[in-house]
Amino acid sequence: MTKPILEAKGIVKELGQGAGMVRALKGVDITLNPGELTLLMGPSGSGKTTLLSIMGCILTPTEGHLAILGQSTAGMDAEELARLRRRHIGFVFQSYNLFPTLTALENVRLGLDVQGVHGSAATERARAALTSVGLAHRLRNYPRNLSGGEQQRVAVARAIAGSPALLLADEPTAALDAENGQAVMALLSELARDESRAILAVTHDNRTLPFADRIVHIEDGRIVGEERKTPDSRRPPAEAPRSKKKKA
Amino acid sequence: MVLTLAFRNLFHDRIRLVVTLVGILFSIVLVAVQLGLYLGARKMIIGMIDNANAELWVTAFGAKSFEEAGSLDGRQRHIALSVPGVASVEPLVASFNEWRKPDGGATLSVVVGTDMPVGGLAPWNMIEGEPADMFRPNAVIAERTYLENLGIKGVGDTAEIGAQRVKVVGLTEGIRSFTTAPYVFMPLARARAIMGMTENQTTFYLVKLQPGAEAPIVQRALQARLSGVEVLTTTEFRDRSLAHWLFSTGAGVALIGGALLGTLVGTVIVAQTLYSSTKDHLNEFATLRALGSSSGYIHRVILLQAALSAGFGYALGMTIALIIIEASKNSALPIIMTPGLAAGLLALTIFMCAISALAAIMKVTRIDPAMVFAR
Structure with missing residues (x-):
């Protein structure tokens, strides 16, 4: 059995203090395995983003245990968590979060620079990442000159340029039209075929379902269900695969 | 990046x-x-002090600056010369005086009387003439940038300081005065005559030390031997002048x-x-x-x-x-x-x-x- 990329057990997260304290996560167990694209779905306020932030080592859980590639995050300070993120985790954000003053190539290079990859090595890797998302012809363009879909692909290139083991995407299709949303999901689905990488995307968008290997449902801070598809059933949207659903 | x-x-x-x-x-x-x-x-403010070739300055008690000091008598010089470590003691006269322009009108100038011995003060940055030219009859050396203030055009022009007729024989460049009263260099005797001083009176004594002598030790010895005067190192006199012109004002x-x-x-x-x-x-x-x-x-x-x-x-x-x-x-x-x-x-x-x-x-x-x- 392959070792999981991420293991979270009994994750509890309390936000706020005193009378205003909210228990956003109430004991979540989740495992992300390599070669899988997992969708995390749930209504607004269900705790999706909080769970994503904890899995991305941006927030720390109030209770519970989180391990990335077998390395426990317990007791890590902010700088140690940042180090873990830059080594193993890539992010794709709903609003792309590209740097408007940098070109597509520079945006990807910046992500690599943060990881300690500099100079021509960074340029080559950034160019290869942008080429892999179909933007070889847009290297010198600034975000303002790119469509929403292209910007999100630059964000994906930035996330994968450092070859992270874990790719976390927050509503990656929410700001995109149907065509661009499908293209980005197809790209994430393709990236998930890499057996050394796990991808999790938080989404509301039902059009993303056909690309998933696994769909995890969260409600009121708890995992309430999970659908897992057979490895060969992952197909383009026109040939949406069958799924089997089980209660968590 | x-x-x-x-x-x-x-x-x-x-x-x-x-x-x-x-x-x-x-x-x-x-x-x-x-x-x-x-x-x-x-x-x-400190141009004159820095360009004088002296380690110690003997001044009248309470001298505020180069331009504002009382007079000393000639006895002090002989006493100072007898102090161990002293190589030379040279008089220097400096005082405000009225410069009467050739075409009428007057302005304030600072008369600097020096015989330019070793250990004295000679005009520097000369652009016309030589320092020794001021020993010619009635000769003085003035500053180029103040020519207009002095009402003259250059070398060869005449004016009056006090009741004495003077002739400009040389020009300096960049010896500016904080008080805006131009410095006018001349021999000691002429300066004394203009100021009404006796031939032994002076404003300062510039003390040059013998090789190896330590300024603080000689300063203390001079101060002990001379009465009614102050003996200042160049740095002390410089600081006092700066304190007077910059901070008192x-x-x-x-x-x-x-x-x-x-x-x-x-x-x-x-x-x-x-x-x-x-x-x-x-x-x-x-x-x-x-x-x-x-x-x-x-x-x-x-x-x-x-x-x-x-x-x-x-x-x-x-x-x-x-x-x-x-x-x-x-x-x-x-x-x-x-x-x-x-x-x-x-x-x-x-x-x-x-x-x-x-x-x-x-x-x-x-x-x-x-x-x-x-x-």
Whole structure:
């Protein structure tokens, strides 16, 4: 059995203090395995983003245990968590979060620079990442000159340029039209075929379902269900695969 | 990429950049001019003291400056010469006196009477004539930049000091006077005659030490032997003159106060623009943090932004300051720029921008990378 990329057990997260304290996560167990694209779905306020932030080592859980590639995050300070993120985790954000003053190539290079990859090595890797998302012809363009879909692909290139083991995407299709949303999901689905990488995307968008290997449902801070598809059933949207659903 | 990001952040908003650079530029020019004026004033006040070839100055008790000192009698010289360690004791006369212009009118001048022995004071920076020319009958040496004040055109012109007719036989360049009363060099005897002094009276005795003699020891010995006088080292006399002209009159306080104000205004403007630039880019810094950057990486971006602002602001500010300095060359109070002041201004600019960056760094230190999911 392959070792999981991420293991979270009994994750509890309390936000706020005193009378205003909210228990956003109430004991979540989740495992992300390599070669899988997992969708995390749930209504607004269900705790999706909080769970994503904890899995991305941006927030720390109030209770519970989180391990990335077998390395426990317990007791890590902010700088140690940042180090873990830059080594193993890539992010794709709903609003792309590209740097408007940098070109597509520079945006990807910046992500690599943060990881300690500099100079021509960074340029080559950034160019290869942008080429892999179909933007070889847009290297010198600034975000303002790119469509929403292209910007999100630059964000994906930035996330994968450092070859992270874990790719976390927050509503990656929410700001995109149907065509661009499908293209980005197809790209994430393709990236998930890499057996050394796990991808999790938080989404509301039902059009993303056909690309998933696994769909995890969260409600009121708890995992309430999970659908897992057979490895060969992952197909383009026109040939949406069958799924089997089980209660968590 | 840190430099690229800092550069682009800075140049992305041109209006803010202009405001930042104007703030630094204003500050640099103000500080450069104020400190340049201070240095200019300082040079004028201590020029005579620094150019006199003496280690110790014997002055009347309570002498305030080179121009304002009482007179000494000739006995002091013989006593001073008997003190161990003293090589020579030379008289020097200096006092305000009225210069009557050839075409009418008068102005105040400072008569400097010297026989230019070893250990004395000779006119320097001569552009016409020789110091020894002043020993010709009625001869004096004047400063070129004050020719108009003195009502003359140059060498060969005549005027009167007190009741004595004098003829200009040489010109100096750059021996300026803080009081704006031009220095006029002449032999001791002529100066004494103009001032109504006896042939033994003087304003100062300039003491030159024997090789190996220690100034503080000789100073104490002279002070013990001479009564009713003060014996000052060159540094002490220089400090006293500066204290009198710059601080007793308030002129120095105004100059230094202006420099401090310039620094304060510059710092506030740079801090405000850098802070607001950081606030505008907060989401980008949060993204960097989410991508795993260390806080040091983000601090480097902010510090580099500050350093770039400092560099551009300094270059522009110094250019304008140098133009102003050049324009002040022939004014009553020339502004001086020295390599030390230029280096000091660069250090001040960097300090100002670094202090300004602190507010931005404190803001970014409290950044929550989770805000990248909140949009």
